[in-house]
Amino acid sequence: MTTLDRKPAKAEGRKDPWSQLLDKVGKHQDREAYHALFEHFGPQIKYYAMANGLASHAEELVQEVFVSIWRRSCLYDWRKAAASTWIFTIARNQRIDMLRKMQRSSAEMLVETEDLWQIPGDNEDEPVTSLHRLMSERRIRESLSHLPEEQITVIAKVYMENKSHQMVADELDIPLGTVKSRVRLALNKLKVILQDQNV
Amino acid sequence: MTRHHPDSLTLMEYSAGNLSEPHALCIRLHLDKCPHCRSRVDTLDSLGAVMMEEQPKVSVSESIFDNILSRIDSEPATEPDRPAAPRMGPLQKLLGEDLNGLPWKRQLGDVSVLDISEKFPGQGEQVVLQKLAAGGKAPAHTHRGNETTIVLQGAFADQNGVFNQWDFVVLNEQDEHKPVAVGCEDCITLSVLSAPVKLTGAFTRLLNPFIR
Numbered sequence: 001m002t003t004l005d006r007k008p009a010k011a012e013g014r015k016d017p018w019s020q021l022l023d024k025v026g027k028h029q030d031r032e033a034y035h036a037l038f039e040h041f042g043p044q045i046k047y048y049a050m051a052n053g054l055a056s057h058a059e060e061l062v063q064e065v066f067v068s069i070w071r072r073s074c075l076y077d078w079r080k081a082a083a084s085t086w087i088f089t090i091a092r093n094q095r096i097d098m099l100r101k102m103q104r105s106s107a108e109m110l111v112e113t114e115d116l117w118q119i120p121g122d123n124e125d126e127p128v129t130s131l132h133r134l135m136s137e138r139r140i141r142e143s144l145s146h147l148p149e150e151q152i153t154v155i156a157k158v159y160m161e162n163k164s165h166q167m168v169a170d171e172l173d174i175p176l177g178t179v180k181s182r183v184r185l186a187l188n189k190l191k192v193i194l195q196d197q198n199v
Numbered sequence: 200m201t202r203h204h205p206d207s208l209t210l211m212e213y214s215a216g217n218l219s220e221p222h223a224l225c226i227r228l229h230l231d232k233c234p235h236c237r238s239r240v241d242t243l244d245s246l247g248a249v250m251m252e253e254q255p256k257v258s259v260s261e262s263i264f265d266n267i268l269s270r271i272d273s274e275p276a277t278e279p280d281r282p283a284a285p286r287m288g289p290l291q292k293l294l295g296e297d298l299n300g301l302p303w304k305r306q307l308g309d310v311s312v313l314d315i316s317e318k319f320p321g322q323g324e325q326v327v328l329q330k331l332a333a334g335g336k337a338p339a340h341t342h343r344g345n346e347t348t349i350v351l352q353g354a355f356a357d358q359n360g361v362f363n364q365w366d367f368v369v370l371n372e373q374d375e376h377k378p379v380a381v382g383c384e385d386c387i388t389l390s391v392l393s394a395p396v397k398l399t400g401a402f403t404r405l406l407n408p409f410i411r
Contacts, residue, residue, distance in 0.1 A: 035264060042259040044251045051254065059263050066267045071274075081241065088248035092216040103321055110318055115289035116223040117216060118230065120241055137245040144249060159215045159250040165208065180208055187207050190246060 016137075018083035026073035037083070038066060045091050051160040057098060064094045072119070080121035082137050089119045095162075143190050151186040154179055203366040204236050205229060207243075214243035221319050221326045221391040224289055225349045225367065228389075231288070232365040290351070293318055294328075298352055298387050301328065309335025309380070325392040331355060331380040339377040342370045346392050353386035355379060 015023070021037050024030035045065050049058035068090050076086060097113045114122070144152065157168045165183065169176040205213075205226055212218050213226045230237050293315070294301065303311035309332040316326045331337055333353065347369050354363045357376035362368055370376070380386035 031268075038259075038264050038267070042263070043256045044254065046259050047254045047257045048251055050257065059259065062259055062263055063267050063270065066264075067270050070267075070271045082245065082248070084248040084252060085241070085245045088251055089244050091251070092214075092247065096216050111220070111224070111289045111292050115292065116220060116227050117213075118227065120244060136242045137249060140242075140246050140249045141252075144253070155246070156250055156254075158211060158217065159247045160254060162215060162217050164212060164217050183208055183211065187211065191242075 015078050016082055016084075019078040022069075022073060022076050022083040022086070023078055025070065026076045034066075034070065037069070037087075041084075041087050042066070045087075048091055048160060049095065052095065052162040054095065054098065061091070061094060061098060064098065065091045068094060075122065077121045085137060086120060089117070093117050093119065140190055147186055147189060151182045154182045155186055158183070202360070203362055203368050204233065205367050205369075207239065209369075210236065210240055211243050211246075214240055214247055219319075219322045219324055219391075219393075221322055221324050222347055224293075225347050225389060225391060227289060228349055228351075229365055229367045298328075299330075299385065303328075303330055307338065310337050323393075327390050327392070329388050329390065331378065331386045331388075333380055333383055333385050335380050335385075337378050339375060341372050341375045343372060344393060346370045346390055348388050348390040351387045351389055353384035354381045355386045355388070356381045 018037065018040065021030075021033040024033040025037065042062050045062045046058045049055065049061040054061055065087070069087065072090070076083075081089075093113050096117060100109060100113060153172075154168055157163045157171070158165070163171065165179045166176055169179045172179070209218075209226070213223060218226065230240060301313055303313055305311050311330040311332075313328040313330075314325065315328060316322075316324065319326055328351075331353075348367070350362050350364050350366045352364060354361055355378040356362070357378045359368075359374075359376065361381060378386075
C-alpha cells in the first residue's frame with residue numbers, strides 16, 4: 001500500500017466524503033478507501049488514546065479500532081450515522097474493551113462491551129433518520145466555534161480525557177454544580193437538550 | 200412508551216464512555232426501548248466525533264497500517280460480525296430468560312431482593328434487583344446517595360408518578376417515597392448504588408429503591 005494522499009471525492013448528496021469511503025470499504029473491501037480513512041482517523045484515535053491515559057497503548061488502540069472498522073464495515077449504514085460518529089463510537093468501545101481486558105480475565109466478562117455501549121446502526125429495528133443525524137454533526141461543528149472556551153474545556157475533558165463531571169470539577173477546582181451548568185449551557189446551544197423533562 | 204428518561208448529562212457521560220458498567224447497562228436497556236433518548240445519544244456521539252476531530256494531530260507510523268493489513272489478511276474472509284442467531288440481550292446474558300424464577304430473597308412484606316453485584320467485578324458498586332409483589336406496598340423510605348433504577352418488569356407508582364417498564368429514575372436522600380406495585384405483574388427493578396467508600400460495609404441492607 002502506497003502512502004498516497006488521497007482526497008475523498010466530492011460529496012454525493014448528503015453523504016459526506018468520509019462516509020462515502022467507509023461505504024466503499026463495507027461494500028467492496030476497498031483498500032484505498034480504507035487507507036484514506038486510516039490517514040484521516042488514525043491520528044485522531046492515537047491522540048484520543050494518549051489523552052485518556054493509554055499513551056503506551058496508543059498505536060495498539062489504533063490497530064484494534066481499524067481491525068474492528070474493517071470487520072464491521074459491512075454493517076455500516078451512512079443513513080444511520082456519519083462515518084466520523086460511527087468511528088468515534090468504535091474507538092470509545094475499543095478503549096473500554098482494552099481497559100476491561102487489562103483489569104480482568106475474559107472469563108469474568110459476562111457482558112461484552114457492545115452489550116453495554118451501542119454502535120449506531122447495529123440495531124436493525126432502528127428507524128432511519130438520516131437527515132437529522134448528518135445535519136447534527138455539521139451543526140455541532142458550527143455551534144462549537146461559538147461556545148466560550150470554558151465550556152469547550154469541560155466537554156473536551158469529558159470526551160477526550162474520559163473524566164467524570166466530578167473529576168473535572170476536582171481538576172479545575174470549581175464546584176460540581178459549575179461543571180454541570182457549563183455542560184448544560186453547552187448542550188443547550190448545541191441543541192442536544194431538546195426536552196429533558198417528562199417527554 | 201417510557202415516560203421517565205435519563206438526563207442529558209448522564210447521557211453525555213454514557214456517550215463519552217465514562218459510566219461504570221452497571222450504570223451503562225441501565226442506560227443501554229432504556230435506549231433499546233426509547234427512540235427519543237437513542238436520538239439524543241446519537242447527537243452526543245456526533246459531539247464526541249467532532250471533539251475528537253478538533254484535537255491536535257499526532258502522526259501514526261505507516262507500519263501500523265501494514266500491521267492492520269496483515270491482521271485482516273490473516274482472518275477468514277470478511278464474515279459480518281452479526282451473529283446468526285437472534286442476539287441475546289445483556290439482561291438475558293446476565294440473568295437468563297426468567298426474571299421471576301431467580302433465587303429471590305424475601306425481605307419485609309411484599310419486597311424481595313437479589314444482590315447481583317458480583318456480576319460486575321471491580322466496579323465498586325452495589326447492583327440490586329428488587330421485586331415488589333403485584334399490588335404490594337413498600338414501607339416509606341429515603342435513599343442513601345444516588346440510586347439509579349430502571350424498571351425491568353411491571354410498574355410501580357409513588358407520589359412522583361407511575362414508573363413503567365424501561366422507565367429510568369434517579370433517587371437520592373431527598374426523595375422519600377412509598378412505592379406501590381401497580382398492574383397485575385410483580386414489579387421488578389434493577390438499581391445501581393454508587394457506594395461512597397467511607398460507607399462501605401454499612402450497606403448491608405439491600406432494600407432500595409423500595410426500602411432503605
